[in-house]
Amino acid sequence: MAGKTLDSITSQDIAALGIPSEEAEKLHQTLLQIITSCGAATPQTWSRISKELLNPDLPYSLHQMMYYGCYSHFGPDPPAWLPDPENVMLTNVGQLLERRGKEFLGSRYKDPISSFSDFQKFSVSNPEVYWKTVLDELSISFSVPPQCVLYDNPSRENGLSYPGGQWLPGAFINPARNCLSVNDKRTLDDTVVIWHDEGDDGMPINRMTLEELRREVWYATFYLTTVLMVWKASKSGVFFVRSFFVALEAEGEVTLPSKIVWGSWPPTKVSFFCLGSNLGQILTMDQLKRGGWVLAGF
Template identity: 65%
Template sequence: MSYKTLDHITISDIETHEIPSDIAHKIHQKLTQIIHDYGPSSPQTWLNITKQLLNPQLPFSFHQMMYYGCYKDFGPDPPAWLPTMESARLTNIGQLLERRGKEFLGPKYEDPMSSFSDFQKFSVSNPEVYWKCIFEEMGLSFTKPPHCILYENSSRPGGQWLPGCSLNPAEICLSLNAKRNLDSIAVLWRNEGEDHMPVNKMTLEELRREVWLVAHALDALGLPRGSAIVIDMPMNVDSVIIYLGEPKAIPWTHATPLKAAADAWCHMDIRKGDVVCWPTNLGWMMGPWLVYASLLNNASIALYNGSPLSSGFSKLVQDANVTMLGVVPSIVRAWRSTNCTAGYDWSAIRCFGSTGEASSADEYLWLMGRACYKPVIEYCGGTEIGGGFITGSLLQPQVLAAFSTPAMGCSLFLLDNSGTPMPQNMPGFGELALGPLMFGASHTLLNGDHDKVYFKGMPTWKGKVLRRHGDVFERTTTGYYRAHGRADDTMNLGGIKVSSIEIERICNLVDSSILETAAFGVPPSGGGPEQLVIAVVFKDTSKSMPDLNHLKMCFNSALQKQLNPLFRVNFLPSFGHLISSYLVSRVVSLSSLPRTATNKIMRRVLRQQITQPVATSKL
């Protein structure tokens, strides 16, 4: 859709968005003043529009007119949110840099905003100093201190972190410190259907009591040391109680919770007094992340025992005074389509977090508008990372559906077509590789060869072999990053990496007329989560073939019943309503599948063909 520049918008244009005439006149008057003060197209213009003009009650189409009108002639990567120096200095990182910036960066230190990127690079090049400092800032204590922060060992490309130390993350979550006491609220929750009732609250003292009760109960069972205990339940207060020590088994260690909490401290600015809510469960890494990111930072966890797609969830966000709300893009899409957030006050939110899938610019513009334009911190990582490797920051301008920085302590590399790392400060497009020395990252797999999965065949950088990740990323001309799906034969569906082969195995058996199938993910043209497409080759094209729409329904039904239990469990019950949106979005018929000389299906070719308008007609 084409939008006018702000200086060409008339009162009549405003009224077309079903805004009453008297309000339209007032809006136009304020808009004219903002344009006079800041010009028709600048970040400061947009910042003042969000503060003076826009509110959740105005139609979203008007929000779009203001945003796209402001940035019509701006260029790439227009910022949807801008930090101020005052707000930057109040963040966890900002306060640290104000006190110790010159110690870390020397005379080139200027201020928290100008020097943030330099500090991020410092966190990579000086892990011993950086992580020791962050642990002190977060108030983390070790039962037995480590010999050092990082011991580099040629037999372990990722290094050995905190050698010789002893700690219990669950104990730290429940311990008293200078920032909390026994009466501090640890968990808030509400059950679906009780939305008119007050929010339930559990103090730290009550949480400690319940955790110890579960621990003694497990001990009384007399289970042999090393026994596996599975938690299969919704993300509610009971699951938090049961989950608290052991860390996630695959492939987390006791260091990984510290990585999750440090990400939250550095990038989402979680601190004492915050209320953190993220619709998730313990089958996905964000469930444990939520527990540690909140409790290790002296914040409270907010839980809704029901569907996050309901107005009841929106009411919990309001009633619990949630300050950091985490989302999955598909949830945001559902909120926008049903308007279930209407009428609820989300002004307590200081920032959103988003992970699991690629996000859509329009949907996230809508999301920011629900909370008076608070920033969305994009966050991408994985279970094997223990948190994120790329994210955003409250000290940098944030662009819709884009990442602004590598996570603290992480370095990123884009590989060209020959597999060679591109210069880190140049724009580019390629498969993402990670610097190997990442605190909290995995170093073993229960059912696989860790070195083969993550390091074998990878290029080196300054003598260190890089770590494989597998996503395709773009570094823009302005220094932001965007995700473009998987580079290999897996897909990111709802935040879970699912093998194409696993999907194809199920689809091949759906109908006797099917010879073979190919499953691949296609990013939507407007951005957002990958959409699953199934290409089908039939055995006998001379006979009547099944209707493709009916076949799509059959594929979805079979996948919901038979797909890897990890994928299904992770979205039930909280995400049960969303499962269909992560499954087959389109079925296409082909006479044959493109293959390599060694007979491997070239899913990249299929992906490219279906995203090109000319080739789409052929499919």
Template identity: 60%
Template sequence: MSHTTLDCIAKADIEALGIPSEVADAIYLKVAEILRDCGPASPDTWKRISKEVLRPDLPFSFHQMMYYGCYRDFGPDPPAWMPDPDAALQTNVGQLLENKGREFLGSKYKDPISSFSDLQEFSVSQPEVYWKTILGEMNVTFLVPPECMLRENSSVESNMPGGQWLPGAYVNPAKNSLNVNCKRSLNDIVIRWCDEGDDNPHVKTMTLKELREEVWLVSHALDTLSLERGSSIAIDMPMNVYSVVIYLAVVLAGHAVVSIADSFASAEISTRLKISEAKAIFTQDLIIRGEKSIPLYSRVVEAEAPLAVVIPSKGSSFSTKLREKDISWHDFLESVRNIKGEEFAAIEKPIESFTNILFSSGTTGNFRFEV
């Protein structure tokens, strides 16, 4: 489709899109001003038009006219959005480049936006320097540090054909998520959420201190189940504050999370439990969606799941009776209430150890097993 360049668009062209004459006149004058300042076809032209001319109430066809008119001769993939330089400086990569840009790139370094592609090239050509810096910026700690960042493997038969990352390292990623460091204090808010089904929903918060104590408590409770270290433990429930706590607790205790979507039918749940050889599962009795209550625990039961720890969706009471071998969330935690606040000693494991088993599906609907 052929598009008219901005400097050839007339007021009548704007009106033809259904825009009132007086509005079209103001738009035409503003566009003319921008073209005088920036020229008819540059990223700066589009940046000003998108901020000073375009509005949600204007027809989408007008947005297209401005965009394609500005970039008609630009080439492939013209930028529809460009970061503000000041905002870019506040991002993690912006801060990294401001602190390390000249060290990494020498005289090539200009600013975080202009030098981003150079940083990407540097990360590939100098993985040892780049990733050591990134892990330091993230305050990642190891029980046993890696021998190097990347050990390349030229063997075609290797199960790590692209190389081995952080060989020799022992680490617990959940522990690192809960650590206090120079960028994070115990009083920092780390989770914000609203509970499903609240008649008067309000935003709730959890600090790092509170999250640590909740995760430690669940990890201690997991130990009471006497599961072998490295067991697969499924989570089949909505993404809420409980699932975040449970996920971190499973990993902290040295197990692997099996992620199962709460929308799956019992047959799909069963397949994933069998393939992953899950030894336990965390779930809810119901899923609350507005006015609807959708059964979840009953699907887990139909899937012939192993031991289930069941969280009530509302208050502390269940809408259904639990199987004899299953445990309520309250009873699961009750045996360790007396040690709430006591730190759980994280199980540090080799870097090759699994922390998550998930199943992703493509357009065919056939799932893929990934770890």
């Protein structure tokens, strides 16, 4: 829909939409004040027009005139939505551009919204700088760092080809470590997982902190490395409580699963409990029985 630019709209144009002349003049004066303050075609202009000039009681045709007038430079397909500048500053890209926009774009940098297209072009023409910056911003660490960000002409190794180049050649990364580690941008109390149970939209949103996620991962790791391992105390290799007590009664050697207990994920109190149990310092039922204590029901 083609239309006039905001600075060419007159009070007569507004009145022609069925608005009384006196009200049309007031609306036009408000429009001129906004244009003087923000310009004729900026995101701030439309934000103020939608808040200070337009309201549901005014004709839809006026809404269209203001909207297409503000975004006339976009051509026939103006944006359906532009983020609020304040919300833009809360995004990772917005904060990065505010800190280093002039470093990347020089004098071309204005603000995160106006300079976003230039920043996108910069990311394509300077992949080394851009992706190193992104990896640093996300606090991603490598077990083995890459030789470079993008290798344009990799040789055919093991029959593999890389038509678009090879990204991060030679790099090794531990995704679990990056997801579960605490860094300068993430604490144990931060929410890291948000989900909604299927089948009932009325149920509340579920949230899990990093500390809770680490605990769940440790439980799963412990199960996979202990419960599912081959249990040598039984002929079938399957763990049974009875076979465990038989092994204890025989005073066989019980090896502390040190790699699990002293790993980085178990809570400290769990680690020391396992250590104490292995040393026979925890008054579990079998220890009480060995000491001659008889408990009801045992």
